[in-house]
Amino acid sequence: xxxxxxxxxxxxxxxxxxxxxxxxxxxxxxxxxxxxxxxxxxxxxxxxxxxxxxxxxxxxxxxxxxxxxxxxxxxxxxxxxxxxxxxxxxxxxxxxxxxxxxxxxxxxxxxxxxxxxxxxxxxxxxxxxxxxxxxxxxxxxxxxxxxxxxxxxxxxxxxxxxxxxxxxxxxxxxxxxxxxxxxxxxxxxxxxxxxxxxxxxxxxxxxxxxxxxxxxxxxxxxxxxxxxxxxxxxxxxxxxxxxxxxxxxxxxxxxxxxxxxxxxxxxxxxxxxxxxxxxxxxxxxxxxxxxxxxxxxxxxxxxxxxxxxxxxxxxxxxxxxxxxxxxxxxxxxx
Amino acid sequence: xxxxxxxxxxxxxxxxxxxxxxxxxxxxxxxxxxxxxxxxxxxxxxxxxxxxxxxxxxxxxxxxxxxxxxxxxxxxxxxxxxxxxxxxxxxxxxxxxxxxxxxxxxxxxxxxxxxxxxxxxxxxxxxxxxxxxxxxxxxxxxxxxxxxxxxxxxxxxxxxxxxxxxxxxxxxxxxxxxxxxxxxxxxxxxxxxxxxxxxxxxxxxxxxxxxxxxxxxxxxxxxxxxxxxxxxxxxxxxxxxxxxxxxxxxxxxxxxxxxxxxxxxxxxxxxxxxxxxxxxxxxxxxxxxxxxxxxxxxxxxxxxxxxxxxxxxxxxxxxxxxxxxxxxxxxxxxxxxxxxxxxxxxxxxxxxxxxxxxxxxxxxxxxxxxxxxxxxxxxxxxxxxxxxxxxxxxxxxxxxxxxxxxxxxxxxxxxxxxxxxxxxxxxxxxxxxxxxxxxxxxxxxxxxxxxxxxxxxxxxxxxxxxxxxxxxxxxxxxxxxxxxxxxxxxxxxxxxxxxxxxxxxxxxxxxxxxxxxxxxxxxxxxxxxxxxxxxxxxxxxxxxxxxxxxxxxxxxxxxxxxxxxxxxxxxxxxxxxxxxxxxxxxxxxxxxxxxxxxxxxxxxxxxxxxxxxxxxxxxxxxxxxxxxxxxxx
Numbered sequence: 001x002x003x004x005x006x007x008x009x010x011x012x013x014x015x016x017x018x019x020x021x022x023x024x025x026x027x028x029x030x031x032x033x034x035x036x037x038x039x040x041x042x043x044x045x046x047x048x049x050x051x052x053x054x055x056x057x058x059x060x061x062x063x064x065x066x067x068x069x070x071x072x073x074x075x076x077x078x079x080x081x082x083x084x085x086x087x088x089x090x091x092x093x094x095x096x097x098x099x100x101x102x103x104x105x106x107x108x109x110x111x112x113x114x115x116x117x118x119x120x121x122x123x124x125x126x127x128x129x130x131x132x133x134x135x136x137x138x139x140x141x142x143x144x145x146x147x148x149x150x151x152x153x154x155x156x157x158x159x160x161x162x163x164x165x166x167x168x169x170x171x172x173x174x175x176x177x178x179x180x181x182x183x184x185x186x187x188x189x190x191x192x193x194x195x196x197x198x199x200x201x202x203x204x205x206x207x208x209x210x211x212x213x214x215x216x217x218x219x220x221x222x223x224x225x226x227x228x229x230x231x232x233x234x235x236x237x238x239x240x241x242x243x244x245x246x247x248x249x250x251x252x253x254x255x256x257x258x259x260x261x262x263x264x265x266x267x268x269x270x271x272x273x274x275x276x277x278x279x280x281x282x283x284x285x286x287x288x289x290x291x292x293x294x295x296x297x298x299x300x301x302x303x304x305x306x307x308x309x310x311x312x313x314x315x316x317x318x319x320x321x322x323x324x325x326x327x328x329x330x331x332x333x334x
Numbered sequence: 335x336x337x338x339x340x341x342x343x344x345x346x347x348x349x350x351x352x353x354x355x356x357x358x359x360x361x362x363x364x365x366x367x368x369x370x371x372x373x374x375x376x377x378x379x380x381x382x383x384x385x386x387x388x389x390x391x392x393x394x395x396x397x398x399x400x401x402x403x404x405x406x407x408x409x410x411x412x413x414x415x416x417x418x419x420x421x422x423x424x425x426x427x428x429x430x431x432x433x434x435x436x437x438x439x440x441x442x443x444x445x446x447x448x449x450x451x452x453x454x455x456x457x458x459x460x461x462x463x464x465x466x467x468x469x470x471x472x473x474x475x476x477x478x479x480x481x482x483x484x485x486x487x488x489x490x491x492x493x494x495x496x497x498x499x500x501x502x503x504x505x506x507x508x509x510x511x512x513x514x515x516x517x518x519x520x521x522x523x524x525x526x527x528x529x530x531x532x533x534x535x536x537x538x539x540x541x542x543x544x545x546x547x548x549x550x551x552x553x554x555x556x557x558x559x560x561x562x563x564x565x566x567x568x569x570x571x572x573x574x575x576x577x578x579x580x581x582x583x584x585x586x587x588x589x590x591x592x593x594x595x596x597x598x599x600x601x602x603x604x605x606x607x608x609x610x611x612x613x614x615x616x617x618x619x620x621x622x623x624x625x626x627x628x629x630x631x632x633x634x635x636x637x638x639x640x641x642x643x644x645x646x647x648x649x650x651x652x653x654x655x656x657x658x659x660x661x662x663x664x665x666x667x668x669x670x671x672x673x674x675x676x677x678x679x680x681x682x683x684x685x686x687x688x689x690x691x692x693x694x695x696x697x698x699x700x701x702x703x704x705x706x707x708x709x710x711x712x713x714x715x716x717x718x719x720x721x722x723x724x725x726x727x728x729x730x731x732x733x734x735x736x737x738x739x740x741x742x743x744x745x746x747x748x749x750x751x752x753x754x755x756x757x758x759x760x761x762x763x764x765x766x767x768x769x770x771x772x773x774x775x776x777x778x779x780x781x782x783x784x785x786x787x788x789x790x791x792x793x794x795x796x797x798x799x800x801x802x803x804x805x806x807x808x809x810x811x812x813x814x815x816x817x818x819x820x821x822x823x824x825x826x827x828x829x830x831x832x833x834x835x836x837x838x839x840x841x842x843x844x845x846x847x848x849x850x851x852x853x854x855x856x857x858x859x860x861x862x863x864x865x866x867x868x869x870x871x872x873x874x875x876x877x878x879x880x881x882x883x884x885x886x887x888x889x890x891x892x893x894x895x896x897x898x899x900x901x902x903x904x905x906x907x908x909x910x911x912x913x914x915x916x917x918x919x920x921x922x923x924x925x926x927x928x929x930x931x932x933x934x935x936x937x938x939x940x941x942x943x944x945x946x947x948x949x950x951x952x953x954x955x956x957x958x959x960x961x962x963x964x965x966x967x
Contacts, residue, residue: 034822034825035821035822035825036825039824039825039828039867040824040825041387043824043828043870046870052473052474052477052478052854052855053854053855053859053860053869054477055473055474055476055477056473056869056870057869058467058472058473058476058477059468059472059473060867061467062467062468062472062473063387063468065467065468092377092378094377095377095378095381096386096387097386097527097528098377098378098380098381102378103377103378106379106547106548107548110548162587165587165588165591166587166591169588169591169592169595170591170594170595173591173595177584177588177591177592178550178581178582178583178584178588178592179546179548179550179551179581179582180548180550182358182359182360182361183359183360183361183546183550183551183553183579183581184360184361184362184363184543184544184551184553185361187547192361279585280584280585281584282375282550282582282583282584282585282588284375284546284548284549284550288375289377292375292377294821295821296821297821301377
């Protein structure tokens with residue numbers, strides 16, 4: 001077995017192990033939740049209305065049977081895995097009897113779209129600016145850009161989001177602050193709809209970009225600052241190689257490898273940040289679904305969203321791992 | 335330099351592009367025919383089955399605009415005008431022993447698909463709900479109904495399993511009620527619990543126009559045959575609101591911004607600070623329940639300090655009264671609502687008909703009420719609290735605060751208990767408590783500490799009230815820790831997993847003096863053992879023989895019998911004497927309206943409808959609104 005094959009087998013094994021452990025942990029944590037979905041539904045059904053205590057007890061019994069909450073934790077765990085392998089998370093308890101998978105299918109594209117776009121921007125822009133700042137260290141504009149992104153870096157995403165909401169929603173109201181697309185617009189591959197999605201996604205994405213860009217900038221600048229003093233770069237400079245070529249081929253490419261590893265490691269964190277941003281901007285993605293599920297004690301839904309998130313992040317990391325050998329020949333050659 | 339130029343160019347482009355990129359708020363619907371209301375997000379947006387548990391967000395317009403039943407009570411109303419016969423032509427008619435109820439139905443009502451509404455729809459609804467446990471209203475109908483019959487197209491007769499003088503309340507809307515199902519739609523469905531009911535056939539004046547598959551908004555359209563509905567028959571002219579948008583407008587700050595940008599005409603609730611921002615910055619285009627401060631609309635619910643009577647020493651009446659007398663209600667009003675609270679000393683919300691039926695007639699009794707502390711007899715009631723709070727907020731709100739004491743009462747409440755540390759000390763001493771330094775010790779010699787549960791950010795005003803009360807009790811020698819329960823709040827209250835809490839266990843019709851709405855569940859028959867789940871609403875598990883006698887007497891009198899008020903007063907007096915929980919105030923909601931496009935919203939001066947947009951009663955507001963002639967075209 002050559003080096004690449006060994007690498008691949010190891011990564012596939014790791015992928016399945018991470019998914020298995022992550023989902024098992026999610027199952028245990030959601031089952032420990034003190035929020036009882038039956039009580040939440042009873043509360044919704046009796047809220048604001050006259051309540052006959054005998055009827056409430058009857059209601060409680062009926063819902064417990066309807067939701068299928070019988071059985072030990074182990075039995076529920078076994079049933080859960082058998083459903084997951086069939087791509088079925090059962091019915092949502094807070095939106096009974098809609099299947100959890102239907103809710104996730106509706107929300108997932110929004111989150112994938114938001115995260116992919118904002119991550120692509122964050123990673124590309126952060127690394128590009130960081131690399132430029134590390135290479136052209138005396139450039140004033142890059143120094144200012146560095147100061148700005150570093151100042152934003154420690155600020156929590158929801159604070160940035162709130163500030164953007166106030167600026168672009170109130171002081172200069174030119175961008176929508178809520179929702180995923182214009183109301184009453186028919187979804188489809190039309191310019192109006194795509195434009196609407198882009199406009200509505202601007203502020204949530206900008207919040208994630210502004211917060212995320214700093215770490216890529218700082219680490220890339222630091223990497224580049226080290227590489228520019230390496231022998232091969234100094235030699236190239238002395239040999240009269242064009243500085244643009246030195247920057248792109250000798251410096252940036254070498255500095256990019258650890259950044260790719262960092263990208264894989266950061267995906268989980270970015271999803272966590274997106275949950276809050278989606279909630280703040282009322283964005284119809286997985287984050288909002290997750291928070292609603294937690295509040296309603298809907299552990300089918302929470303488990304479904306968490307499982308899909310674990311799989312999505314693990315797949316993304318796996319893909320990056322597969323791409324890695326194409327960039328770094330040392331991995332390819334073992 | 336090139337980089338700087340590029341950055342400047344990018345910024346300039348963005349400045350120009352953003353306004354150009356802006357779209358209309360709603361596509362293809364005239365804004366000046368559209369009322370935009372704050373609604374909830376719906377997880378399963380495709381669902382419109384009002385009778386399935388969790389089957390869609392019912393308060394996104396579905397219950398307000400498409401559903402109907404026999405009777406409606408305006409929670410803000412008083413007297414005869416608060417009651418509306420909707421699908422029924424007259425009030426409920428019972429036999430002598432309340433085992434049979436007959437309902438006469440209105441003729442000429444049609445479902446939105448052109449099918450006539452008849453008594454068969456009612457019979458089908460009741461039988462289907464009973465046959466499907468787990469459906470909404472299935473349980474109370476199963477408990478009560480022996481049989482239901484339709485002797486003719488416009489008459490329904492319910493035979494009950496046992497006497498129940500309040501059976502009709504199952505079909506009487508305050509927030510919602512048992513809605514009538516379209517028989518011709520549901521009878522073709524195998525599983526009514528698993529039926530999405532999309533699009534819903536409407537029995538009211540609006541029908542579904544479109545909805546967001548992500549659950550962010552739903553748009554409803556006025557029916558062409560709106561006259562053939564019970565609400566259509568109550569208005570003389572065609573409703574001017576042609577479209578109603580229920581939209582999830584995000585967090586409270588976003589709601590304020592959206593209303594100031596004229597993208598949200600009706601807000602359900604925001605924080606006091608948001609309300610004050612709108613009043614100050616957009617006052618010319620806004621309307622409120624009160625014309626000025628305190629702006630807020632009082633819901634017929636009663637936030638209180640609840641005590642778990644199954645936990646010592648809260649089973650002791652002297653301890654509960656002592657804790658009440660330690661509270662400085664002015665600090666609570668200022669700290670929770672920044673003064674904009676409608677205080678309540680009695681155990682019913684000071685709203686709707688309770689003002690004339692209970693609060694006004696009982697002022698003298700409250701003023702004369704004496705409390706024996708063991709060392710002295712005091713008169714704890716202070717009828718001047720409204721004046722005192724007015725004096726506290728006047729520096730900030732100036733001329734908005736009137737001098738007339740009657741007006742002040744409607745704004746801030748009638749009165750509350752005087753803070754009386756000495757009387758509280760005497761009551762605690764009589765209960766066997768001693769004070770060591772600044773710490774009260776229980777009769778068993780251990781420190782008297784309290785964990786005061788609050789829900790948290792979901793109801794910030796009550797969390798603030800709880801925090802202030804905890805501080806006050808701590809300063810007076812009872813170390814009190816605020817316990818934020820978050821989403822487990824309701825469950826912990828139900829299971830009795832708390833010592834004290836700021837929440838409410840009293841809700842009323844608002845527009846009717848009958849207190850059975852909450853009081854029926856206070857009977858000791860329904861009190862559970864510690865740890866078992868208590869049915870709503872006697873979450874304090876208060877058990878009292880006199881209370882049982884009042885409840886049993888109330889069961890035997892008709893809903894509209896004048897004795898209802900007498901029995902209500904008996905309960906209120908008992909609650910003052912026993913102080914089972916400490917009533918604080920009505921649940922004030924800050925629900926401003928944008929008048930840019932619509933005028934004629936309900937107010938304290940003209941309370942013709944509920945103003946909270948999640949309440950089904952909002953339908954009476956929607957058909958009465960008038961287009962603002964000065965609205966942008």
